[in-house]
């Protein structure tokens with residue numbers, strides 16, 4: 001009997017704790033997501049600065065590799081319930097990500113080959129090819145931000 005009551009108490013506790021825990025996890029997902037994009041953005045800004053200055057692109061390979069590493073998992077960081085407007089979350093991820101997941105996934109997949117081309121152009125040391133690849137990569141960022149990220 002005592003055990004049964006203790007069990008009930010535990011169940012009641014879990015009943016209230018579970019949603020709180022879920023919310024905390026989504027908050028952590030959003031924080032990590034934003035930090036990851038921010039780091040990719042900082043790297044991309046530095047890479048683009050070298051392109052604008054017509055500098056030696058070979059020094060940017062490491063940054064591009066870091067951007068690639070981020071985009072390898074970025075698509076997995078958008079679980080249901082993490083859209084802009086969700087209670088307690090500070091995010092610019094638009095609901096369109098979840099209503100048009102195929103379009104969002106396609107925009108994410110498109111980043112892969114752009115970054116491979118960018119890294120190859122940077123490693124080759126060819127300034128003109130590098131500048132063109134930076135343009136193409138930046139365009140692919142915008143192709144996702146326009147429909148799927150709030151201003």
Ligand code: HEC
Pocket residue numbers: 030033034035037038040041042044067090091092093094104105107108109111137138140141142144145148149
């Ligand atoms: C497939 C979609 C997609 C692609 C591709 C994409 N982004 Fe984003 N990006 C997003 C979304 C969605 C957010 C909003 C995330 C949030 O607020 O939770 C974001 C946020 C950001 C942020 C703001 C981070 C912050 O401080 O909150 C930066 C900077 C950024 N992206 C840079 C880039 C760059 C640079 C590229 C290209 C190399 C890129 N993104 C490609 C979807 C994308």
